[in-house]
Amino acid sequence: MRFLDSVNKVMHVDCIVIGGGAAGLMCAATAGYRGRQVAVLDHANKVGKKILMSGGGRCNFTNYTIEPHHYLSANAHFCKSALSRYKSADFIELVERHGVSYHEKTKGQLFCDNKASDILNLLLTECEYAGVSVTTQCSIEKVAKISDKFHLQTSLGQYTCDSLVVATGGLSIPTMGATGFGYQIAQQFGLACTPVWASLVPFTITDKWQPIVNELSGLSLNVRVTCNKQSFSDPLLFTHRGLSGPAMLQISNYWRPSDSLLIDFYPDGDLAEQIKTWRSQGNKSELKNLLAMLLPKRFVESWLPDGEGSRAVNQYSDADISRIAEKFQRWRVTPSGTEGYRTAEVTMGGVDTQGVSSKTFEAKTTPGLYFVGEVLDVTGWLGGFNFQWAWASGFCAGQYV
Known part of the structure; x- marks a missing residue:
């Protein structure tokens, strides 16, 4: 009443x-x-x-x-x-x-x-x-x-x-x-x-990766991210401050300060095997051009060190291929933190x-x-x-x- x-x-x-x-x-x-x-x-x-x-x-x-x-x-x-x-x-x-x-x-x-x-x-x-x-x-x-x-x-x-x-x-x-x-x-x-603490929230990156992350700001691509035995396959978005997008928001529920993230930019395949297939076919295209058929060209060019992808694919050794595939499929990064409650969707x-x-x-x-x-x-x-x-x-x- x-x-x-x-x-x-x-x-x-x-x-x-x-x-x-x-x-x-x-x-x-x-x-x-x-x-x-x-x-x-x-x-x-x-x-x-x-x-x-x-x-x-x-x-x-x-x-x-x-x-x-x-x-x-x-x-x-x-x-x-x-x-x-x-x-x-x-x-x-x-x-x-x-x-x-x-x-x-x-x-x-x-x-x-x-x-x-x-x-x-x-x-x-x-x-x-x-x-x-x-x-x-x-x-x-x-x-x-x-x-x-x-x-x-x-x-x-x-x-x-x-x-x-x-x-x-x-x-x-x-x-x-x-x-x-x-x-x-x-x-x-x-x-x-x-x-x-803030969760379902973007990460900030301030270490050696920050210039590359900033350069790629606005680019989105599908990834698989893993942290503390939990994985999500969703889009990642590079931002001026770090990493966002559904994949990052999801994994933020499981991330704690000082934890690293393991990110696979080619989650639906084995990149090393794909490069070896191109090589076995006698393909003479530059590796970076072939990778750009699988991943955004802007991302490929930023992710490969200068000159790393400029050789014909048939010139790469197994060791070269393993190193490059690791870079794309097992990127380990430790966020400096998150954007906090300012942008967090939940607490x-x-x-x-x-x-x-x-x-x-x-x-x-x-x-x-x-x-x-x-x-x-x-x-x-x-x-x-x-x-x-x-x-x-x-x-x-x-x-x-």
């Missing part, structure tokens, strides 16, 4: 959701449909900013194939329950019910045909149907639990509620308003937080899930306190997995708040 204490000017609702992002709006709508009076409070000037900028403005809202191994957490089993109870097919059904057209881009990744705002409008429409109030430019100044109610002092006045949902996200993209407020609330109520780590129920998302230390979405120590791969975690965790918590 919702009422205003006219004497103390305190607004009371059944449930307050702090954060109007994907998980928060999903949770609010779900709870609202249960007859709960729900208020979403967000400190930004509008909700869903990360939704709007995601997927190049088209929002990669889920993936056809969602499995627990697509997620990283100190508690690997935590995500299983929610992902099994709210599947990608459930959100796709919601998308179709709202008439949002979409397409599969690659590897099961689903994007809006039109704009990411279609997904945000869907969520806001669901909240409207469910009677949820959404308030922006409302900063939370203090949270306390007194007796069985939560008391919030905000920039717009005082609120109380029976259930409090923290859906504040992580630290990624601070220009969108990201803060560590959710971690502060967790710690205030006795929950631990695991270390956090790795967060509220320790050991202190949260995987069924209800309620904090074990504090009845009535819930955590959903990115604020938790659950991080998905690139490709719609983090949005599906937002939908699933928000929906499941919404059944109980």
Whole structure:
């Protein structure tokens, strides 16, 4: 129920959701449909900013194939329950019910045909149907639990509620308003937080490779990258600062400072065998010209030392070929770091899930306190997995708040 204490000017609702992002709006709508009076409070000037900028403005809202191994957490089993109870097919059904057209881009990744705002409008429409109030430019100044109610002092006045949902996200993209407020609330109520760092993020290169990387800026090609026994085959993009593109964002989930990356620029074949085949055929073309049939010419010319590829291919020894193939298929580079939260799509780590129920998302230390979405120590791969975690965790918590 919702009422205003006219004497103390305190607004009371059944449930307050702090954060109007994907998980928060999903949770609010779900709870609202249960007859709960729900208020979403967000400190930004509008909700869903990360939704709007995601997927190049088209929002990669889920993936056809969602499995627990697509997620990283100190508690690997935590995500299983929610992902099994709210599947990608459930959100796709919601998308179709709202008439949002979409397409599969690659590897099961689903994007809006039109704009990411279609997904945000869907969520806001669901909240409207469910009677949820959404308030922006409302900063939370203090949270306390007194007796069985939560008391919030905000920039717009005082609120109380029976259930409090923290859906504040992580630290990624601070220009969108990201803060560590959710971690502060967790710690205030006795929950631990695991270390956090920027992830799904480009790498920076500052060593001897920097001039070449800078020279190749803007060039994209398919690679296979490996780090800490995990590999991904996706495009790599050279930038002025280092390495980006889906392959680099994916592997950044597994990379730690001082780790090296092993990159194969010819992931679908054996370059040494291909060069030997050209040689055995008596081919007299220059090696660099032949390699340019397999890889971008600009890349080949930058990657080979001066004069290295200028001889006819039939003049290369087995040792020469092995050395050149190694350079293209086993490039080992140690990034100096990443671009950090400024460009990171997600925050790795967060509220320790050991202190949260995987069924209800309620904090074990504090009845009535819930955590959903990115604020938790659950991080998905690139490709719609983090949005599906937002939908699933928000929906499941919404059944109980």
